[in-house]
Amino acid sequence: MKRTGAQIFVESLKAEGIDTIFCYPGGATLNITDALTDISQINQVVVRHEQAAVHAADGYARASGRVGVALVTSGPGATNTVTGIATAYMDSIPLVVFSCQVNTMLIGNDAFQEADIVGITRPCTKHSYLVRDVKDLARIIKEAFHIAASGRPGPVLVDIPKDVSSAVGDFKYPEKAVIRSYQPTYVGHTGQIKKAMRLIMHSKRPVLYTGGGVILSNASQELTRFAEALSIPVTNTLMGLGGIPGNHPLFLGMLGMHGTYAANMAITESDLIIAMGARFDDRATGKTDEFAPHARIIHIDIDPTSISKNIKVDIPIVGDTRNVLTQMLKIVEEEKEVYRQYHRSIADWTDKIGKWKKDYPLTYQRNDTLKPQHVIERVFELTKGKAIITTEVGQNQMWAAQFFKFLKPRTCLTSGGLGTMGYGFPAAIGAQVAFPKSLVVDIAGDGSIQMNIQELATAVQYNLPVKVIILNNGFLGMVRQWQELFYEKRYTWTRLHSPDFVKVAEAYGAVGLRIEKEADVDRVLKQAFKNGRPTFIDVHVSPEECVYPMVPAGASLKEMLLV
Amino acid sequence: MRHTISLLVENEFGVLSRIAGLFSGRGFNIESLCVAESLDPTVSTMTIVTTGNDAILEQILKQLNKLINVIKVVDFKEIDYVSREMVLVKVNAEEKTRPEILRMVEIFRGKIIDVSSRSYTIMITGDEDKLKAFISLIKPLGIKELVRTGPIAMARGERMMKIKEKTETKGGESNG
Numbered sequence: 001m002k003r004t005g006a007q008i009f010v011e012s013l014k015a016e017g018i019d020t021i022f023c024y025p026g027g028a029t030l031n032i033t034d035a036l037t038d039i040s041q042i043n044q045v046v047v048r049h050e051q052a053a054v055h056a057a058d059g060y061a062r063a064s065g066r067v068g069v070a071l072v073t074s075g076p077g078a079t080n081t082v083t084g085i086a087t088a089y090m091d092s093i094p095l096v097v098f099s100c101q102v103n104t105m106l107i108g109n110d111a112f113q114e115a116d117i118v119g120i121t122r123p124c125t126k127h128s129y130l131v132r133d134v135k136d137l138a139r140i141i142k143e144a145f146h147i148a149a150s151g152r153p154g155p156v157l158v159d160i161p162k163d164v165s166s167a168v169g170d171f172k173y174p175e176k177a178v179i180r181s182y183q184p185t186y187v188g189h190t191g192q193i194k195k196a197m198r199l200i201m202h203s204k205r206p207v208l209y210t211g212g213g214v215i216l217s218n219a220s221q222e223l224t225r226f227a228e229a230l231s232i233p234v235t236n237t238l239m240g241l242g243g244i245p246g247n248h249p250l251f252l253g254m255l256g257m258h259g260t261y262a263a264n265m266a267i268t269e270s271d272l273i274i275a276m277g278a279r280f281d282d283r284a285t286g287k288t289d290e291f292a293p294h295a296r297i298i299h300i301d302i303d304p305t306s307i308s309k310n311i312k313v314d315i316p317i318v319g320d321t322r323n324v325l326t327q328m329l330k331i332v333e334e335e336k337e338v339y340r341q342y343h344r345s346i347a348d349w350t351d352k353i354g355k356w357k358k359d360y361p362l363t364y365q366r367n368d369t370l371k372p373q374h375v376i377e378r379v380f381e382l383t384k385g386k387a388i389i390t391t392e393v394g395q396n397q398m399w400a401a402q403f404f405k406f407l408k409p410r411t412c413l414t415s416g417g418l419g420t421m422g423y424g425f426p427a428a429i430g431a432q433v434a435f436p437k438s439l440v441v442d443i444a445g446d447g448s449i450q451m452n453i454q455e456l457a458t459a460v461q462y463n464l465p466v467k468v469i470i471l472n473n474g475f476l477g478m479v480r481q482w483q484e485l486f487y488e489k490r491y492t493w494t495r496l497h498s499p500d501f502v503k504v505a506e507a508y509g510a511v512g513l514r515i516e517k518e519a520d521v522d523r524v525l526k527q528a529f530k531n532g533r534p535t536f537i538d539v540h541v542s543p544e545e546c547v548y549p550m551v552p553a554g555a556s557l558k559e560m561l562l563v
Numbered sequence: 564m565r566h567t568i569s570l571l572v573e574n575e576f577g578v579l580s581r582i583a584g585l586f587s588g589r590g591f592n593i594e595s596l597c598v599a600e601s602l603d604p605t606v607s608t609m610t611i612v613t614t615g616n617d618a619i620l621e622q623i624l625k626q627l628n629k630l631i632n633v634i635k636v637v638d639f640k641e642i643d644y645v646s647r648e649m650v651l652v653k654v655n656a657e658e659k660t661r662p663e664i665l666r667m668v669e670i671f672r673g674k675i676i677d678v679s680s681r682s683y684t685i686m687i688t689g690d691e692d693k694l695k696a697f698i699s700l701i702k703p704l705g706i707k708e709l710v711r712t713g714p715i716a717m718a719r720g721e722r723m724m725k726i727k728e729k730t731e732t733k734g735g736e737s738n739g
């Protein structure tokens with residue numbers, strides 16, 4: 001049957017099982033926009049800025065594990081997506097971003113609202129397509145979804161010229177994407193896995209260091225079982241939080257620049273690091289020369305380019321973390337006798353770690369001011385950890401990572417790799433669309449929230465009851481912290497003047513609440529969590545609080561500044 | 564270190580810029596690059612010569628492998644290979660220098676492919692050393708213009724760039 005490109009687009013999304021798109025219209029989208037009229041199968045969430053469309057699709061993807069979809073117009077619509085795409089790329093989030101493009105004949109002519117978005121996003125997409133002929137459209141859409149979700153996931157951009165969406169062609173959605181040059185390795189090499197298990201058996205001070213790959217491959221149960229079977233302590237990267245329950249006795253907390261004492265010391269004194277779905281990012285490793293100086297390293301990752309990139313690895317295993325963990329668990333099962341004794345042989349180590357945890361817990365100085373850390377602790381207690389948390393970037397993000405004990409995977413949505421201020425609020429909107437009944441909370445800063453505050457209108461329009469907790473310290477706090485510690489307190493550029501966030505929320509038709517003293521925290525949070533409406537909570541926290549522990553830039557992990 | 568890299572890639576638009584981007588994004592210069600259709604018209608063969616830090620180059624090779632449109636990558640570092648390049652040289656050719664030029668062209672098994680009243684255009688193929696030697700000998704006679712193709716390379720013996728092999732190389736590579 002003959003269909004227009006726009007209809008092919010809609011039918012392809014349906015065939016792909018897409019239930020939600022985050023979008024913003026323009027001249028170049030009109031054919032597609034029109035074809036989506038009354039298509040109730042696809043929930044169409046119109047945002048207020050294209051960056052937010054991509055972050056929302058990203059939040060939807062992280063929370064649900066499905067591919068997020070955004071659709072925008074040509075030129076400025078497309079260029080507005082760049083930060084969102086780069087954010088998803090750095091954190092390996094599966095997205096398909098459809099940008100519309102000027103007519104094929106005009107491409108390259110500086111036509112009105114033309115931007116070479118394929119070129120602009122080339123370094124921050126997993127792959128991209130410019131559709132030149134309507135007959136390729138369905139196949140390209142199929143491939144785009146396949147590439148975004150498989151292997152190491154990532155954003156894929158599909159640029160659709162307006163004459164392609166109006167052209168008429170045959171529609172048949174391919175059953176399978178066949179790409180001869182793309183076949184990710186899922187199953188780990190058995191020989192390597194055996195070698196790794198032997199190394200583990202002979203280690204005395206092992207640590208599991210796990211990242212976003214464990215979340216992306218839905219391997220948290222396997223990880224927890226594996227850690228328990230051998231009593232190996234686990235530390236997570238920021239992206240890996242929720243990979244093992246945050247209150248698990250084997251959990252050391254996050255490692256790295258703002259990691260816990262126990263995690264950073266465990267890495268430093270370890271004789272074997274088992275890295276899974278983590279990429280030895282500099283925020284996690286500190287000075288690489290002094291990272292885990294006594295340890296051999298096993299590295300399991302689906303992406304060969306992550307292996308031995310920053311740190312030389314002894315046993316590389318390319319494969320899906322969940323698959324590899326399952327293979328490792330099988331060996332543990334088959335050789336029960338051997339492995340049952342293992343925890344005894346590392347008892348000295350686990351004791352030592354237990355002592356670090358006890359002697360140096362995450363903490364902060366309490367006084368008569370309202371502490372941001374306390375607010376996060378209360379959010380955790382009041383929700384019993386049953387919430388999807390998104391964060392902005394800065395101190396707010398680090399306190400959320402430290403003081404909210406993420407109990408489940410896909411509940412910590414944060415821009416780890418790119419560190420994008422303005423991510424949290426639209427991501428919360430995306431997560432809320434995916435899970436309308438869940439409590440979704442954005443832990444925000446007074447600086448970051450201004451970067452996508454316009455999405456209040458989206459939240460109100462679609463009645464998405466997200467809660468935004470603004471840790472209002474009157475500063476671009478994280479930058480101020482560096483100025484305090486390393487630039488003799490010259491707070492150049494970092495003092496913030498903010499609007500009255502309560503009134504802003506109300507002006508948009510949302511609820512605005514304020515907390516100014518510790519005594520009000522529980523009452524106001526409870527009120528917010530049950531009001532069923534989009535809500536801003538403006539929390540006036542102590543302005544010059546710092547995030548500790550802190551490993552100064554360029555220092556090794558053991559050189560932590562403590563509270 | 565100097566590396567000669569061969570690639571099989573999808574014969575499509577956009578592939579070259581992705582590949583070039585991996586080098587330029589890291590401040591690596593591509594010394595030469597040859598691309599043309601292979602026996603299978605849907606596939607192109609590419610030969611890239613570059614110089615740089617081995618660790619960074621290893622990263623580039625992995626990244627090349629990771630590109631969706633790249634089918635196979637071979638770095639001729641540990642593989643015995645042959646490589647040839649072609650150069651076209653336009654030289655001053657006056658009455659008294661012509662015999663000398665002709666003799667040299669003959670020694671280097673080249674060809675004169677264009678003649679004018681005051682110049683010869685010479686074609687020479689060979690490996691890098693041979694071309695260098697020829698160019699330095701002909702230089703004193705007055706080179707007006709010179710164009711080189713950059714080398715193309717192929718493994719010696721039975722080794723071949725086969726499409727099927729690539730899945731193993733892509734994923735299994737780091738499996739040790």
Ligand SMILES: Cc1ncc(C[n+]2csc(CCOP(=O)(O)OP(=O)(O)O)c2C)c(N)n1
Nearest residue numbers: 394395396419421445446447448476477478
């Ligand atoms: C888009 C963007 N611009 C700049 C930065 C640099 N930056 C990192 S943290 C930070 C301060 C954030 O301030 P705020 O949102 O108030 O959070 P706080 O640290 O005070 O909790 C800045 C400016 C960034 N991460 N992202």
Ligand SMILES: [Mg+2]
Nearest residue numbers: 445446475477
């Ligand atoms: Mg702030």
